[in-house]
Amino acid sequence: MNKIIGGLLVSALALSTTPAFAQDALTLQLKWVTQAQFAGYLVAESKGFYDEENLDVTVLAGGPNIAPEQVIAGGGADIIVTWMAAGMAARENGVPLVNIAQPFKRSGxxxxxxxxxxxxxxxxxxxxxxxxxxxxxxxxxxxxxxxxxxxxxxxxxxxxxxxxxxxxxxxxxxxxxxxxxxxxxxxxxxxxxxxxxxxxxxxxxxxxGNDLLEDGLYVMEESLDDPAKVDAYTRFVRASMKGWAYAAENPEEAAQIVVDMDDTGAAMLDHQLYMAKEVAKLVDPTDPALDIATYERTVQALIDQSIIKEQPEGAYTTVVTDALK
Known part of the structure; x- marks a missing residue:
C-alpha cells in the first residue's frame, strides 16, 4: 500500500512540474546576419518577452546566401523580416507573403x-x-x-x-x-x-522621397486562416515591439545582447552600439501598423519599374496590429 501511495505521490509531483500550457512555437527568419538591425527581436528573446507571451521563438540568422522568402516558402520559418520590394516580388512570383506589421517606418x-x-x-x-x-x-x-x-x-x-x-x-x-x-x-x-x-x-x-518600406514582418497567407496562428502572431508582434522599446531606451544593453547572441563572433560591441542607436531612429516601438500611404507609394514605385506588374491583392493585413490597439 505504501508503494502505491508513494507512486501516486511521485506522479503527482511530476505532473506539478509540467507547464500548464505548452508554449506556441514560432520560427523567425532574419533578413541578414545577427546584428542590431534586428535588436528588437533579439532583445525580446533575451529578456524573456516572448516567454511572457507564452511563445517559444527560434530566431534564425540570415546571410548572403539566405533568402527569407525562400526559407518561409519551404516551411523553414513562420515569420520573416524582409524589405517590402522583395516581399512583393516574391508574392507575384508565387510565394503568397502577407505583411502583418511594419516596425521600420523610415528607410535607412x-x-x-x-x-x-x-x-x-x-x-x-x-x-x-x-x-x-x-x-x-x-x-x-x-x-x-x-x-x-x-x-x-x-x-x-x-x-x-x-x-x-x-x-x-x-x-x-x-x-x-x-x-x-x-x-x-x-x-x-x-x-x-x-x-x-x-x-x-x-x-x-x-x-x-524615394524610400521604399524596409524591414517588415511577413507570413504566408494561408496561415492567417488559422485563428490560433493569428493569435500567436499578435503575441509575437506585441513582445517584439516591447523588445524594440527596450532596445531604444537601453542601447548599450541591446548592443551587448546582440554580441552575446551572435554565434559567429563577428559582431563587435562598438559597431553594434552605433547600429542600435541609429536603428532606433527608424523604428516606432509604439506603432507596428503599416502606413497605407507609404505602402501604396512603395507598390506604385515597384509597378513603375516593372518589378511587379500590378497592384497586389491581399498583400497586407491589419488583423494583427488592430488586435494590439
Missing amino acids: LMMICPTETEIKTVADFPGHTLGVWFFGNEYPFFAWMNKEGLATDGSEGGVTVLQQSFDIQPMIQGQADCISVMTYNEYGQALDAGYGPDNLTIFNYTEM
Missing part, C-alpha cells in the same frame, strides 16, 4: 559619393559607376533611377551598376564612384574610415 538607405568624384547632384550620375546591393536590395535603387529617367545598362547618358559587396570596400578601392550604405551600418564604417558630410555627397532615399 543612402548612396554616398566621395567629393573627388565631383558628383553633387543626380544630374552628375551619367557616366559613373554606382554600387548596388542585390538579392532583393536593388529594387529601391532601380525605382529611383527609373524615376530620374536614367538607364542602368552602362549606355551613354546612363549609369553603370556594380553589384556591390556588403561593405564600403568598392568605394575605398575605387571600384565604384558611389556606393550604397545603410545609415545604421555601412555609413558608420565610412565614418570610421575618415569619410563624412565634409567629404561626401550623400543621397538619402527618405529625404529625396
Whole structure:
C-alpha cells in the first residue's frame, strides 16, 4: 500500500512540474546576419518577452546566401523580416507573403559619393559607376533611377551598376564612384574610415522621397486562416515591439545582447552600439501598423519599374496590429 501511495505521490509531483500550457512555437527568419538591425527581436528573446507571451521563438540568422522568402516558402520559418520590394516580388512570383506589421517606418538607405568624384547632384550620375546591393536590395535603387529617367545598362547618358559587396570596400578601392550604405551600418564604417558630410555627397532615399518600406514582418497567407496562428502572431508582434522599446531606451544593453547572441563572433560591441542607436531612429516601438500611404507609394514605385506588374491583392493585413490597439 505504501508503494502505491508513494507512486501516486511521485506522479503527482511530476505532473506539478509540467507547464500548464505548452508554449506556441514560432520560427523567425532574419533578413541578414545577427546584428542590431534586428535588436528588437533579439532583445525580446533575451529578456524573456516572448516567454511572457507564452511563445517559444527560434530566431534564425540570415546571410548572403539566405533568402527569407525562400526559407518561409519551404516551411523553414513562420515569420520573416524582409524589405517590402522583395516581399512583393516574391508574392507575384508565387510565394503568397502577407505583411502583418511594419516596425521600420523610415528607410535607412543612402548612396554616398566621395567629393573627388565631383558628383553633387543626380544630374552628375551619367557616366559613373554606382554600387548596388542585390538579392532583393536593388529594387529601391532601380525605382529611383527609373524615376530620374536614367538607364542602368552602362549606355551613354546612363549609369553603370556594380553589384556591390556588403561593405564600403568598392568605394575605398575605387571600384565604384558611389556606393550604397545603410545609415545604421555601412555609413558608420565610412565614418570610421575618415569619410563624412565634409567629404561626401550623400543621397538619402527618405529625404529625396524615394524610400521604399524596409524591414517588415511577413507570413504566408494561408496561415492567417488559422485563428490560433493569428493569435500567436499578435503575441509575437506585441513582445517584439516591447523588445524594440527596450532596445531604444537601453542601447548599450541591446548592443551587448546582440554580441552575446551572435554565434559567429563577428559582431563587435562598438559597431553594434552605433547600429542600435541609429536603428532606433527608424523604428516606432509604439506603432507596428503599416502606413497605407507609404505602402501604396512603395507598390506604385515597384509597378513603375516593372518589378511587379500590378497592384497586389491581399498583400497586407491589419488583423494583427488592430488586435494590439
